[in-house]
Amino acid sequence: MPSPIRPTDDAARDLARRLMAQARFCALAVLDHDGAPLTSRIAFGQGPGGAPITLISDLSTHTRALLRDPRCSLLVGEPGTKGDPLTHPRLTLQGTARIVARDTPDHDGMQRNWLEKHPKSRLYIGFADFRFARFTISSGFLNGGFGKAFDLTAQDLGLA
Amino acid sequence: MPSPIRPTDDAARDLARRLMAQARFCALAVLDHDGAPLTSRIAFGQGPGGAPITLISDLSTHTRALLRDPRCSLLVGEPGTKGDPLTHPRLTLQGTARIVARDTPDHDGMQRNWLEKHPKSRLYIGFADFRFARFTISSGFLNGGFGKAFDLTAQDLGLA
Numbered sequence: 001m002p003s004p005i006r007p008t009d010d011a012a013r014d015l016a017r018r019l020m021a022q023a024r025f026c027a028l029a030v031l032d033h034d035g036a037p038l039t040s041r042i043a044f045g046q047g048p049g050g051a052p053i054t055l056i057s058d059l060s061t062h063t064r065a066l067l068r069d070p071r072c073s074l075l076v077g078e079p080g081t082k083g084d085p086l087t088h089p090r091l092t093l094q095g096t097a098r099i100v101a102r103d104t105p106d107h108d109g110m111q112r113n114w115l116e117k118h119p120k121s122r123l124y125i126g127f128a129d130f131r132f133a134r135f136t137i138s139s140g141f142l143n144g145g146f147g148k149a150f151d152l153t154a155q156d157l158g159l160a
Numbered sequence: 161m162p163s164p165i166r167p168t169d170d171a172a173r174d175l176a177r178r179l180m181a182q183a184r185f186c187a188l189a190v191l192d193h194d195g196a197p198l199t200s201r202i203a204f205g206q207g208p209g210g211a212p213i214t215l216i217s218d219l220s221t222h223t224r225a226l227l228r229d230p231r232c233s234l235l236v237g238e239p240g241t242k243g244d245p246l247t248h249p250r251l252t253l254q255g256t257a258r259i260v261a262r263d264t265p266d267h268d269g270m271q272r273n274w275l276e277k278h279p280k281s282r283l284y285i286g287f288a289d290f291r292f293a294r295f296t297i298s299s300g301f302l303n304g305g306f307g308k309a310f311d312l313t314a315q316d317l318g319l320a
Contacts, residue, residue: 025245027187029197037189
């Protein structure tokens with residue numbers, strides 16, 4: 001069968017970067033204690049420099065999973081309420097997550113970015129169990145709708 | 161720290177079943193060829209009997225992944241466009257996927273259900289590379305918003 005992957009162009013790079021810039025949440029996939037996939041919803045933002053970040057609770061299953069094995073995947077880009085949801089563009093990212101310690105300059109820079117995009121998180125951002133995680137992205141896959149698929153590098157995503 | 165998991169009640173069971181009944185798409189998590197998590201968007205429906213099903217292409221990375229290792233996870237339940245997306249209920253499912261052969265009674269029953277919910281898929285449902293997959297769910301996790309989390313069995317979900 002023919003490959004559905006097209007050569008990456010600037011329009012694909014721009015669309016992928018726009019999906020990240022617009023996203024307020026995403027699906028996260030991690031490995032559970034048996035090595036099976038487990039997906040959940042997390043808040044999504046970008047730290048200084050553009051790296052994807054999230055704010056997660058130590059009480060959650062996904063945080064414990066990431067501390068055990070940092071490999072993960074994110075799905076960014078939400079369909080609207082109309083039409084076939086699979087014609088709406090979405091971006092799959094793969095990489096690893098690292099939890100960021102509170103009371104570090106790294107944390108403080110992320111917190112400034114985060115509160116601009118997620119003002120309602122002010123309600124819980126100070127809770128002792130909430131920490132930022134930064135994602136190091138190794139590759140991306142953009143599905144711009146049927147027949148419009150692109151493999152992307154971290155460089156294509158502006159993250160290299 | 162205290163467990164955020166509440167005892168399962170009928171309101172939680174009803175909400176989880178409603179999220180499945182309403183969902184037209186979901187996030188799928190599978191294992192890639194290295195055993196790392198990989199997430200993507202798929203269409204979502206329920207077959208005769210209520211089991212979650214999807215219609216996927218043999219050309220896609222997730223289909224090849226499921227043929228290699230059927231373990232997977234689904235995230236069902238979309239936030240609206242307003243408010244904190246993490247206050248909106250969502251359901252994580254874990255289980256396995258099995259691809260269903262075309263030209264079987266099993267396939268035909270699924271196709272009838274599917275076309276009622278996904279009329280636009282009539283455009284490609286007959287393509288040679290598209291097949292149904294049925295998910296056998298072993299467990300669920302309902303997050304009804306902060307502090308409202310429930311572990312669910314297949315029976316709680318009406319799938320046992």
